[in-house]
Every structure is written in C-alpha cells, then in structure tokens.
Amino acid sequence: MAGADFTLDGKSLNELGREGDTNDSMEKVFNDIVTQGYYLNNQKLVEQYVRSAPFLLKDLMDWGLEIKLSDQRMIFTSGTHIMDVLLKKARSAGVDLMQDVMLLDLVTGDGAVVGALGLDVHTGEFIEFSAKAIVIATGGWHKAFWPNTGMRDLSGEGIAMAHRAGAAVGNMEFITFCCNIMLEPPMWRGSLAPYMLSLICGGNLSNKNGDNVLAGYDPFIVKTGTGTEWNKSFISHATMKEVRAGRGFANGGVHYSRGDAPWDYMKMVASFIFPGWKYKAMDLSEWGRMLEENLPIEVGPAVEYFEGGIIVDERFQTGVEGLFAAGECALGAFGSNRVFSAITEMLVQGRDAGEHAASHALKRPGQAPALKVPGTLRERAELPLNRKDGVAPAPLRRRVQETAHERLGPIRNREELESFIAFLEDVKSKDLPNMCVALKDRIYNKEWIDALEMGNMVHLLETSARSALARTESRGVHFREDHPCTDNDHWLKESVVEFSGGSFQVGARPVTITSMSPPSGAVPYLDMMKRMMEAHSDTGGKH
Amino acid sequence: MGKTIHVKVFKYNPAIDREPGFQNYLVPFEKGMSAMDALDYIYQNLDGSVAYYDHAGCSLGICARCTGKINGKAGLLCQTAVEGDVTLEPVNASKVVRDLVMRRGETRE
Numbered sequence: 001m002a003g004a005d006f007t008l009d010g011k012s013l014n015e016l017g018r019e020g021d022t023n024d025s026m027e028k029v030f031n032d033i034v035t036q037g038y039y040l041n042n043q044k045l046v047e048q049y050v051r052s053a054p055f056l057l058k059d060l061m062d063w064g065l066e067i068k069l070s071d072q073r074m075i076f077t078s079g080t081h082i083m084d085v086l087l088k089k090a091r092s093a094g095v096d097l098m099q100d101v102m103l104l105d106l107v108t109g110d111g112a113v114v115g116a117l118g119l120d121v122h123t124g125e126f127i128e129f130s131a132k133a134i135v136i137a138t139g140g141w142h143k144a145f146w147p148n149t150g151m152r153d154l155s156g157e158g159i160a161m162a163h164r165a166g167a168a169v170g171n172m173e174f175i176t177f178c179c180n181i182m183l184e185p186p187m188w189r190g191s192l193a194p195y196m197l198s199l200i201c202g203g204n205l206s207n208k209n210g211d212n213v214l215a216g217y218d219p220f221i222v223k224t225g226t227g228t229e230w231n232k233s234f235i236s237h238a239t240m241k242e243v244r245a246g247r248g249f250a251n252g253g254v255h256y257s258r259g260d261a262p263w264d265y266m267k268m269v270a271s272f273i274f275p276g277w278k279y280k281a282m283d284l285s286e287w288g289r290m291l292e293e294n295l296p297i298e299v300g301p302a303v304e305y306f307e308g309g310i311i312v313d314e315r316f317q318t319g320v321e322g323l324f325a326a327g328e329c330a331l332g333a334f335g336s337n338r339v340f341s342a343i344t345e346m347l348v349q350g351r352d353a354g355e356h357a358a359s360h361a362l363k364r365p366g367q368a369p370a371l372k373v374p375g376t377l378r379e380r381a382e383l384p385l386n387r388k389d390g391v392a393p394a395p396l397r398r399r400v401q402e403t404a405h406e407r408l409g410p411i412r413n414r415e416e417l418e419s420f421i422a423f424l425e426d427v428k429s430k431d432l433p434n435m436c437v438a439l440k441d442r443i444y445n446k447e448w449i450d451a452l453e454m455g456n457m458v459h460l461l462e463t464s465a466r467s468a469l470a471r472t473e474s475r476g477v478h479f480r481e482d483h484p485c486t487d488n489d490h491w492l493k494e495s496v497v498e499f500s501g502g503s504f505q506v507g508a509r510p511v512t513i514t515s516m517s518p519p520s521g522a523v524p525y526l527d528m529m530k531r532m533m534e535a536h537s538d539t540g541g542k543h
Numbered sequence: 544m545g546k547t548i549h550v551k552v553f554k555y556n557p558a559i560d561r562e563p564g565f566q567n568y569l570v571p572f573e574k575g576m577s578a579m580d581a582l583d584y585i586y587q588n589l590d591g592s593v594a595y596y597d598h599a600g601c602s603l604g605i606c607a608r609c610t611g612k613i614n615g616k617a618g619l620l621c622q623t624a625v626e627g628d629v630t631l632e633p634v635n636a637s638k639v640v641r642d643l644v645m646r647r648g649e650t651r652e
Contacts, residue, residue: 080605080606099599099647100599121599122640122644122646151599151606152598152599152600152601153598184575185573185574185576186575186576186580187575187576187580187621187622187624188575190602190603191603279603280603280604281605282603282604392591394586395587395588397587398587438590438591439592441556441558443556443558443640443641444594444640444641444642444644445594446586446594446595446597446598447591447592449598
C-alpha cells in the first residue's frame with residue numbers, strides 16, 4: 001500500500017511524457033515476462049497485460065494520478081494514492097461502495113452464479129447480494145501466513161468460494177515471498193522498507209556466523225538477483241537456505257546492514273522514498289541511525305504475492321457461468337515467478353473483466369435473478385456463535401499461519417509437505433468443525449470474523465500444498481530440495497485443482513502458448529534461473 | 544519470567560453495557576512492541592472478546608484505521624510504541640461500535 005509501481009513498455013511510457021526508453025517495445029516486455037515466469041505463463045494473458053498497460057496508465061493520469069518517480073519501464077507512486085484516484089473515479093461513475101463487508105459464499109442456480117451471501121462486520125447482520133454477473137477481485141491470501149506483508153483481511157475468501165462453487169484453480173503452489181522484510185522489532189514486522197532500500201542501494205546480508213549470505217552464488221545471478229526485482233525469488237531462496245541450515249537468527253531471518261553502500265547515497269535515496277525517515281506513519285528514524293552506523297536489522301522472506309488462482313479464460317470468465325475473476329486472485333500472466341508489477345495486472349485485468357461481466361449481465365434479460373440463499377449457509381456461519389464450548393479461533397489462526405510460513409515457504413520437500421497436509425487434515429477434522437467464540441454478540445466480533453475466514457485459509461493452504469507436492473520439479477518461486485531441477489520435459493504445464501464432493505483432485509493442463517516456444521530438458525534450478533535472467537531484453541530498470 | 548506490563552483496555556458494548564469500563568491485562572513486554580502488538584497478544588492469548596480495528600487493517604501505519612488513544616494521546620495503535628504500563632481507549636467513546644472500534648467514517652475525534 002505504501003509504495004506501488006506500475007509497469008509498461010518504455011516506448012509507451014515515453015509517449016506518455018516520461019523518459020521511459022524509446023528502444024523498448026511491447027515485444028520485449030512480452031519476452032521478459034515469459035522468461036521471468038520460466039515459460040509457465042498463459043501467453044494470451046501476457047499479451048493482454050502488455051497491450052493494455054499503456055491505456056490504463058493514460059486513464060489513471062487523466063483521472064489525476066501523480067507520479068513520484070519513474071524509470072525505463074515503471075512509474076512509482078503510492079498504493080493509497082492509486083486507490084484514492086480509483087475511488088474518486090468509481091464514485092463519479094455512480095458505483096455503490098461498501099466497506100467492512102465480507103462475503104461468505106457464492107450462491108448458484110442452474111449452474112450459473114446468481115448472487116452471494118455477505119456479512120456486515122460492524123453490525124454482524126447478513127447481506128444478500130443478487131447479481132447477474134460477479135467479478136471476484138479479492139487479491140491474495142496473505143492472512144494464511146505469519147509473518148506476511150499484506151492487509152489483515154486478505155484471507156483468500158474469493159478464491160475459496162469460487163472453488164467451492166465449481167471453478168477450478170491453478171498453479172497454487174507458486175507463492176512469491178518478498179525478500180528483506182523487517183522481522184524486528186515487532187512494530188515494524190512485515191514492512192517492505194529494507195526491501196525497497198536494498199533494491200536501490202544494495203547493502204549486506206549476513207548469517208549467524210557473520211558470513212555473506214550471497215557469497216558463493218554465481219556473480220551474474222547475484223547482480224541481477226539483487227539489483228532488479230528478481231531479488232524477491234533469488235534472495236528469498238538464498239535466505240531460506242541459511243535459515244534452514246541453522247545459520248539464521250531468532251525470528252527466522254538474516255541480518256541486513258548497509259555494508260559498503262555509501263551512506264550519503266543511501267540517505268539521499270531514503271529522503272525520496274521515506275522522507276524524514278517516515279514511511280507513512282511508520283517512524284524509521286531509529287533504523288536510519290542504525291544504517292548510518294552500519295548496525296544490522298533482522299530481515300527475511302515473507303509472503304507477498306500469489307501467482308496462482310482461479311482459472312480464467314481471455315475474457316476473465318471462470319468455469320462457472322456469470323463468474324469472473326481478475327487480479328491476484330486469478331491465475332494470471334506471470335507463470336511461476338513475477339517480476340513485473342502486480343498493480344498493472346490488477347488494473348488491466350479488472351477493467352477487461354468488468355467489461356466482460358457487464359456484457360454478460362446485459363445478455364441476461366430482466367431483473368437480477370431471484371436469490372434463494374440456502375438456509376444452511378447462514379446456519380453454518382452462525383455455528384461458532386452458537387456453540388457453548390470448543391476451539392478458540394485466534395490461537396488456531398496463529399498456529400496455522402506459523403505452520404504455513406514454515407512448511408510452505410520458498411524451499412519445500414516431500415516430507416515437509418506431507419506433514420503439512422496431515423496437519424491441515426487434522427485442523428479440518430478436529431478444529432474447524434468445533435470453533436467457538438467467547439462472545440456471542442454479533443457486533444464487531446473479531447473471533448467470529450476469524451472463525452469465518454479460517455475455513456477459506458485452510459482450504460487454500462491445502463490446494464497449494466497438494467499442488468506443491470505434485471509438482472516434482474523446481475521452477476520460479478517453487479523450489480523442491482528433493483527435485484532440484486527445472487524439468488521442462490515433464491512439468492511445462494499448469495497445476496489444476498478441482499474441488500467436488502468435499503475432496504481435491506490435483507491434475508494439470510498444458511500451458512497456453514502464442515508465440516514463444518518453451519525450452520526442453522532438465523536444468524538445475526539456479527542454472528535455469530540464470531538462463532531466464534540472461535534472456536532479458538536490453539532494456540534497463542528494475543523489471 | 545521476563546518483564547511484563549499492565550495494559551488497561553477500554554471495554555464497551557453500547558447495545559448492552561450501561562456505561563463503559565476498563566479491563567486490565569498482564570502482557571509480556573517485548574522491546575519495540577506497539578499498542579497493536581499488545582492487543583494482538585491479549586486477543587490471541589487472554590481474551591478473545593476484545594475488539595480493536597484489525598480485520599482489514601495494514602498494521603504498518605498506512606491505512607490509519609486503527610486510531611486510538613494511547614495513554615490519553617491520539618495516535619495509530621499499530622505505530623505507537625509501548626514502553627511500559629499503558630491505557631488504550633477509543634478517540635471518541637461516544638462513537639464506539641465496540642471497545643476500541645468506532646463507527647465507519649468516524650475514526651477521528
């Protein structure tokens with residue numbers, strides 16, 4: 001939310017009045033997104049991203065977007081500013097907006113979506129939504145992990161409810177952990193500040209023995225994997241290697257310090273991105289002092305972005321009639337590893353999904369369909385309120401989050417994934433059916449909210465863990481210790497998880513290819529990472 | 544046992560309670576903890592009924608939804624450091640939905 005980039009090709013950026021790069025092209029960006037995704041991308045959606053991005057940025061600028069900084073392919077502003085611009089536009093277009101409302105489940109009839117059941121968090125009253133078409137745009141499911149970098153309401157309810165309604169999900173095993181996230185002190189835990197500063201200024205990462213975490217890696221990988229947004233996958237991988245080998249610190253991270261980076265330069269950069277060492281309301285002046293004196297702070301990978309999601313076609317329609325999905329909750333353009341901006345993805349997909357959903361709704365004549373919300377939906381939601389005793393949701397939530405961070409991180413293996421799935425099965429059979437809240441009142445009942453979100457979080461963790469177990473190779477942000485090669489002969493396919501009769505069916509489908517043919521052969525993970533980095537076009541910048 | 548602090552939290556449900564009150568909790572102290580960290584500890588370990596704006600907050604000083612009074616001074620719960628015993632209240636008790644949560648659009652004094 002604090003910092004936000006929007007990426008597009010440099011030529012279009014130049015035509016929009018920023019410097020950009022006139023030698024860049026949409027074809028080069030297409031090449032770069034596909035290779036950064038290790039060829040697991042849906043190339044039709046990559047084309048949509050590349051083609052639509054300049055129009056979206058022009059729209060945003062016309063609506064009042066102010067740009068703080070830009071480089072060859074990116075403009076930088078704040079997430080809250082983008083949100084303000086969009087809200088203003090939405091209000092002027094007459095869109096009804098509701099806040100502090102959560103959706104509990106979709107309602108379908110004759111195979112099509114006809115509405116949803118929601119809950120006003122403040123009053124605790126149910127809300128029925130009747131609709132001819134619905135666009136799911138609920139983002140990621142950061143809340144299933146602790147620590148994380150997202151908003152506290154990102155529980156993945158949209159993906160889970162679409163899955164329950166019959167839509168398939170895909171590539172759920174690919175989860176980007178942002179590197180260099182603050183793990184201490186508690187007040188700053190989850191902040192991206194060191195990630196941003198290190199991306200621009202460099203710095204030093206050291207383990208418990210005082211050794212450089214990135215020593216011993218291929219110099220080209222280190223250069224690209226620290227100076228561009230490849231840093232998320234590379235540094236997170238390297239950090240977890242240290243932590244898993246027992247060379248990490250108390251909070252599961254490593255130490256970041258200024259190292260050889262010149263203090264004057266760092267101070268100047270900080271004055272742009274954290275003016276007065278203030279990152280919104282976060283006062284980082286103490287960290288500034290520590291950087292000047294070259295004192296370390298503990299940082300590590302934390303969940304930041306989900307490459308997988310609800311499977312959609314080029315119209316952003318899911319497998320359920322009338323149900324669309326866009327942005328991070330959808331299986332989008334980035335394959336197994338995202339370097340380009342997710343904000344661009346959210347905007348270009350959101351616009352097209354909205355248009356397609358609107359034209360779908362127009363084709364369904366008359367009023368919105370009569371909604372028959374099954375009584376069982378309400379009853380199920382009220383169970384934690386009505387039980388006299390049982391499992392408290394808050395400690396359960398934290399236990400699930402911490403176990404997910406430990407078992408479904410950037411480095412996985414069969415044994416740990418199987419034990420994690422067994423843990424989730426246990427939670428599903430013993431804890432979820434017995435959740436009970438202390439306070440029986442419906443008004444802003446935090447425990448009840450947690451109880452309602454828990455099922456979705458556990459559901460998505462299971463789809464992810466089962467996909468990660470099935471994918472016996474290493475690719476992008478998914479590294480398997482027991483299968484350390486990228487296997488282009490057997491695994492150039494998307495994982496697909498369907499849900500019916502209360503159980504998961506894990507399968508796969510071919511990757512959607514338009515113009516870039518994937519490579520063949522099995523290649524060690526870091527060698528493949530290097531090849532994908534080397535395949536980058538000649539355009540500079542962080543993407 | 545390490546250092547602990549007393550955290551006094553405003554408790555009020557206008558639909559039921561005749562008047563507001565306070566509840567005291569003993570919380571382990573951690574250097575660099577915020578008022579929100581103290582509330583998270585209470586919520587997860589001591590009292591699941593405590594309400595503070597958290598379900599859609601950022602906890603990083605960006606969204607400004609977790610406003611409150613910390614030892615009488617208005618600020619963000621997530622970015623106000625706690626260094627000892629502390630009292631946590633809503634910025635305006637007459638606009639409370641429950642405990643520290645205020646009505647939508649009325650998170651200021």
